[in-house]
Amino acid sequence: MQRYFKTIRLFWSTALASQLEYQLNFLIEFLAMLGTLCGSIFILSLFFTEGRELGDWTWESALVIQGVYTFLDGLTNALLRPNLTEIVNYVREGTLDYVLLKPIDSQFWLSVNKFSFAGLPEIILGISIVFWAAIQSGSTFSLYSLFVFIISLLIGFVILYSVWFLIAASSIWFVKTWNATEVLRALLAAGRYPISAYPVVLRFIFTLVLPVAFLTTFPAEAILGELKFNILFYGLMLSSLFFVFSRYFWMFALKHYTSASS
Amino acid sequence: MIVVDQLSKYYRVANKQPGFKGTLKHFFDRKTYDVPAITDISFKISSGEVVGFLGANGAGKTTLLKMMCGLIHPSTGLVDVVGFSPQRRQTAFLKEITLVMGQKQQLIWDLPPMDSFYVNAAVYGLSDHEANLRINELAEMLELGEELTRPVRKLSLGQRMKSEILAALLHKPSVLFLDEPTLGLDVNAQARVRSFLSEYNKRTGATILLTSHYMADITALCPRVICIHKGKLFYDGDLDLLANSLSPSREVKVELKNPCASEQFEKYGEIQDLNDRFVCLLVSRDKLTDVVSNLLTDFDIIDLEISDPPIDQLIGELFKKGEVN
Numbered sequence: 001m002q003r004y005f006k007t008i009r010l011f012w013s014t015a016l017a018s019q020l021e022y023q024l025n026f027l028i029e030f031l032a033m034l035g036t037l038c039g040s041i042f043i044l045s046l047f048f049t050e051g052r053e054l055g056d057w058t059w060e061s062a063l064v065i066q067g068v069y070t071f072l073d074g075l076t077n078a079l080l081r082p083n084l085t086e087i088v089n090y091v092r093e094g095t096l097d098y099v100l101l102k103p104i105d106s107q108f109w110l111s112v113n114k115f116s117f118a119g120l121p122e123i124i125l126g127i128s129i130v131f132w133a134a135i136q137s138g139s140t141f142s143l144y145s146l147f148v149f150i151i152s153l154l155i156g157f158v159i160l161y162s163v164w165f166l167i168a169a170s171s172i173w174f175v176k177t178w179n180a181t182e183v184l185r186a187l188l189a190a191g192r193y194p195i196s197a198y199p200v201v202l203r204f205i206f207t208l209v210l211p212v213a214f215l216t217t218f219p220a221e222a223i224l225g226e227l228k229f230n231i232l233f234y235g236l237m238l239s240s241l242f243f244v245f246s247r248y249f250w251m252f253a254l255k256h257y258t259s260a261s262s
Numbered sequence: 263m264i265v266v267d268q269l270s271k272y273y274r275v276a277n278k279q280p281g282f283k284g285t286l287k288h289f290f291d292r293k294t295y296d297v298p299a300i301t302d303i304s305f306k307i308s309s310g311e312v313v314g315f316l317g318a319n320g321a322g323k324t325t326l327l328k329m330m331c332g333l334i335h336p337s338t339g340l341v342d343v344v345g346f347s348p349q350r351r352q353t354a355f356l357k358e359i360t361l362v363m364g365q366k367q368q369l370i371w372d373l374p375p376m377d378s379f380y381v382n383a384a385v386y387g388l389s390d391h392e393a394n395l396r397i398n399e400l401a402e403m404l405e406l407g408e409e410l411t412r413p414v415r416k417l418s419l420g421q422r423m424k425s426e427i428l429a430a431l432l433h434k435p436s437v438l439f440l441d442e443p444t445l446g447l448d449v450n451a452q453a454r455v456r457s458f459l460s461e462y463n464k465r466t467g468a469t470i471l472l473t474s475h476y477m478a479d480i481t482a483l484c485p486r487v488i489c490i491h492k493g494k495l496f497y498d499g500d501l502d503l504l505a506n507s508l509s510p511s512r513e514v515k516v517e518l519k520n521p522c523a524s525e526q527f528e529k530y531g532e533i534q535d536l537n538d539r540f541v542c543l544l545v546s547r548d549k550l551t552d553v554v555s556n557l558l559t560d561f562d563i564i565d566l567e568i569s570d571p572p573i574d575q576l577i578g579e580l581f582k583k584g585e586v587n
Contacts, residue, residue: 006384014370014377021372021413097333098368103356104385255335 007104012115015082019117033118037125040070057194060137064130064220068153069192071126072215075157076188078119083111084164088171096257107250111165134223141223148232149222155235156215160188162242165250172253191216211238263309263469264330264437269339270303271325271493272296299325302339303495305488307471309344309436312463314484314501315473318581322493323473324441330471331361331439344437357386360435362427364445367414374411375425379432386433393432400428404458420451427455431462440472444479456482477577491581508576511544513569514554519562530557539564 019026043066057065087110090096099109134141164184187210195206195217206212214235221227275297278288300322307313315323328334329341332348332355341348346355369378376397383393401410404424409417417425423443431438440459444452460483463470474480480487480501487504489497497504514531518539527533530553531545545553550568557563 003384003387007381010381010384014373014381017377018370018372094363094366095368097328097361097363097366100333100351101331101356101359101361102382102385103353103387109385 004104004108008112011113015113015115016117029118033121037121040066040122040125057196058137060133061220061224062194063133064137064223065194065216066192067126067129067131067133068156068216068219069126069188070129071123071153072156072160072188072191074119074122074124074126076119076160076185077122078116079112079114080161080164082114082116084168086110086114087168091171091257100254106254107165107247111161130220130223137224139224142225145223145225148227149219152214152219152222152227152232152235155232155239156219158239159211159214159242160184162239162246165246169246169250169253172257187212188215194220211235214238263344264307264471265340265342266306266326266330267304267340267342268302269300269326269329269341270298270337271300271322271329271334272298272337298493300329300336300490301493303490303493304339305495305498307469309469310463310467311486312459312470312472312484314480314487315471315490316480316487316577317473317490321490321581323490325493326490327439327441327471327473331359332356357433358435359437359439360430360433361439362430362441362443364423364440364442367422367426369414369422369425369429371415372413374413375406375417375429376410378414378425378429379410382429382432388433396432396434397428400431403461404428405454418451420447420454423447423451423455424458427458434466436466436468438468438470440470440474442474443472444474444476452476452478459483489577489580505570505576506547508580509570511546512550514543514545514550514557515565515567515569516541516543516557516561516563517565519564522561 019029090099090110096106099106102109139145167184190206191212195203195213198206203213207214218227218231218235222232273296274294276288276292276294278284303326315326317323325334329336330343330348332343332351335349343355344358346352346358348355348359369375370381379397380390380393383390383396388396397410401407404427406421406424406428409421410425414422414425427443438459443459444455447455456479459470459472462468463483470483472479472484485501486499487497487501488495489504511532513534518541521538522541524533524536527536527541527543531543531549533541534544535542543553554566554568557566
């Protein structure tokens with residue numbers, strides 16, 4: 001376990017060093033990140049101007065959802081996108097061979113090898129918005145609601161990661177993987193708004209089929225102290241199921257890879 | 263130490279006829295068949311041996327190598343490498359082996375090799391102290407110095423390859439799989455990699471399995487070669503014996519003081535070339551000493567040269583001919 005922590009530390013410090021190697025690029029990325037941030041804040045500001053209703057959510061509590069969305073988007077930019085879109089290159093260039101011969105879990109290696117620091121401010125902003133908006137809406141945090149919030153964030157992240165990893169793993173067969181990233185980002189974007197703001201059919205789909213609700217709405221409910229225990233339980237089951245399935249699928253894909261490459 | 267027993271690997275493929283009709287047929291009534299990549303190969307390699315794998319492109323060398331390091335599952339047969347079944351890729355097994363591919367790199371492109379070394383050291387669970395000792399030791403053997411703190415993208419191909427080898431040997435593997443480790447290197451860099459491998463083998467007793475297109479790599483490093491042709495093994499043994507059996511004769515080139523007629527040389531061997539004062543004879547190995555001493559007494563000779571036909575030429579011919587026992 002300690003070996004895995006040390007490996008992550010080295011992965012990310014080399015990732016930072018790699019990004020700093022190109023100073024201009026780093027600067028541009030930093031500016032682009034600031035631009036995205038301003039865009040997000042502008043969209044957020046629109047929430048304050050008019051007194052419309054979204055589902056049965058108040059503005060402040062809808063803002064919590066925006067915060068969770070910003071946080072997840074930051075995490076996606078920092079961790080998921082740099083790593084999972086790279087898998088196809090490992091397959092195409094055959095350097096996956098090197099990963100597979102390391103005495104470390106290959107899914108772990110491929111999932112945490114890189115870290116883009118440009119996603120970090122978004123993560124911090126997201127969390128800040130969540131707490132600020134939760135306080136504004138009059139929520140009083142208990143240790144319990146904080147704990148449930150963290151768990152439900154984790155559930156959302158694991159679901160997003162697993163689905164993305166599944167698609168990335170399919171590049172073992174379709175070496176040039178289709179642009180699934182965009183589909184996933186659209187899915188995540190659907191989570192910008194409370195799930196109850198959608199029509200009943202979509203609400204059903206986003207909860208049971210494509211679990212968008214677990215990405216943003218449920219964590220927001222958790223911090224507001226409104227999340228029902230059975231939903232949390234269902235989320236735990238669902239995310240474990242997704243994760244286990246992604247692992248099995250990877251093992252299955254590897255069997256294919258090893259017998260297809262030469 | 264390494265046992266390969268009746269190993270075969272088939273790839274299942276389906277052919278498609280061109281055109282729309284072919285596509286339809288391919289969709290509804292797909293005919294698949296097995297293409298053999300490796301057929302019924304068996305051999306044993308003891309620890310500490312350096313073995314070269316020879317074969318034309320597509321002969322199955324890489325498939326065989328990848329089955330031995332666990333990247334490809336065999337269709338039938340058995341592979342045992344230092345007591346492990348490679349395809350299971352157990353941690354203890356992976357710590358015993360390493361793979362270097364001349365055409366693929368594992369170092370982080372934008373950073374100095376040193377950074378990649380520390381990542382590898384962490385992955386293999388080496389402490390910083392152990393890693394430093396090991397890096398210094400190998401850097402000295404490979405004659406690498408300040409290159410290790412320069413970004414990989416700014417290194418020459420030779421320096422990069424040496425750094426790749428260093429990265430691959432950090433964890434003291436006992437079995438080295440090298441797939442074309444000198445590919446694209448200039449003659450000097452090739453020689454340095456070769457002398458390092460030979461020294462490493464002597465110092466550590468590691469087993470080295472090597473494929474290469476450069477015959478010089480094989481002749482310099484591998485007393486034993488395994489030749490593969492169309493997925494089948496057709497020679498396993500001493501490199502010199504292979505050379506002998508392939509070419510039982512040697513070339514004797516003579517420069518004479520005075521021109522002589524060709525008839526005078528017929529009794530010594532097969533005349534390859536005769537040009538004024540220069541004669542080239544093909545003499546069988548067992549008669550070589552007698553023939554040379556007779557030539558020296560019978561003629562006024564200025565210069566005499568004995569050589570083997572180049573081994574890569576011989577092997578090339580062998581592959582062209584196909585099956586040879």
